[in-house]
Each structure stands twice: as C-alpha cells, then as structure tokens.
Amino acid sequence: MKGKPYHHGNLRSQLIEAGIRLINEDGLKGFSLRKVAGKCSVSHAAPYSHFKNIDELVSAMGEHVTEQFMEKLHASVRGREDGEEAVSRLGQAYIEFFIEHPEYFSFLFYHSGLTIDLDKESPDDYPPFALFRKTAYQMFRRMGQPEKNDTRQLIGLWSMVHGIASLFTTNGVRYSGDWVEVFTKLIDVRESEA
Numbered sequence: 001m002k003g004k005p006y007h008h009g010n011l012r013s014q015l016i017e018a019g020i021r022l023i024n025e026d027g028l029k030g031f032s033l034r035k036v037a038g039k040c041s042v043s044h045a046a047p048y049s050h051f052k053n054i055d056e057l058v059s060a061m062g063e064h065v066t067e068q069f070m071e072k073l074h075a076s077v078r079g080r081e082d083g084e085e086a087v088s089r090l091g092q093a094y095i096e097f098f099i100e101h102p103e104y105f106s107f108l109f110y111h112s113g114l115t116i117d118l119d120k121e122s123p124d125d126y127p128p129f130a131l132f133r134k135t136a137y138q139m140f141r142r143m144g145q146p147e148k149n150d151t152r153q154l155i156g157l158w159s160m161v162h163g164i165a166s167l168f169t170t171n172g173v174r175y176s177g178d179w180v181e182v183f184t185k186l187i188d189v190r191e192s193e194a
Helices: 011-026 033-040 054-077 086-100 102-111 127-142 147-168 179-193
Strands: none
Touching (some): 011 033, 011 054, 011 102, 033 054, 054 086, 054 102, 054 127, 086 102, 086 127, 086 147, 086 179, 102 147, 127 147
C-alpha cells in the first residue's frame, strides 16, 4: 500500500482550507474529517492530531476566516477609525476580502452557523459586523442623525456592502466591471443625499 505524503508545518491550515472548500461543495451533510484528510492527501488519522472532532474543525474554520477578515478591515481604517470615510473604507475592504476569497463568503454565511442580530449590540456580535456597526454609528452621530434611525440606516449600508459581495460570489452572476467601484458610487450618492 502506498503511503500518504507527509505534510509538515502547515497541515492545520491545509485542513482548514480544504474543509472550507469541501463544505462549500457538499454542505454539512456528509462532511467529515476523513473527507478533509482525503482532500489533503493525508492519512485518515492525520486531522485528529489537530482537531478532536468535526465540530472543532468547523470552529477553527470560522476563526481562521474571521481573523483574516478582521485584519483586512482593521488595515483599511488604521489611523482613520473616526474619519469621514471610515465606513466607505470598511465597505471597500469587505468587498475586496470576498473578491480575494469568494469561498469564505459561502462558508461564513451559509455553513458556519454565524448569527448577526441587526436589532441590538451584544458582546457576542460577529467581530467584522460589530466593527462595521460601530463605525457606522460614529458616522451617524457626526452627521447629526438621531439614534432612533440607527438600525434602519445600518441595514441600508450593510445591504449595499453585503449585497454586492453576495452578487459576485453567486455562481451564474456575471459583471465585467469593478465591484468596489459599484459600492463607492453608491455610497457617494447616499452620503450626498444625507
């Protein structure tokens, strides 16, 4: 019997990335550490040195994506968190992140069990959304908008960003233009009307 190739150093990351691809292809039904091992061409026992079960792998997949997502968002506003263009910069970074990693969008919003409560802030908020909400609320205060409009305004802004990301990550949707430019034009119109 031919042995599986030995992977060193980054097997954990390879398992996570393979898990994301596999779950997007097949969904949660039938998802297993054995199938993830097969995708990585390692023995069926190899994933168990990094994850005790499938739930731990799925959790690690979510953390992996969230860490990268937060790095991208923070970098987009670093030193300008309270600036006039902070929400626009976050929106652009949000879209760019999923252009770079379209498989992460499907995983996060369809397979990871992620919940986002638009009605109220909570310490358990999904960190990228919590950052977007906080930055949007700061912008609303600078614009003099009453707090009673926060949720409605937030939904409008996030719908633009998330909607664009959803469109370009959807199979069968084609557009030859620049998705980030679509967002920046929309946000410019929105801010000029405010």
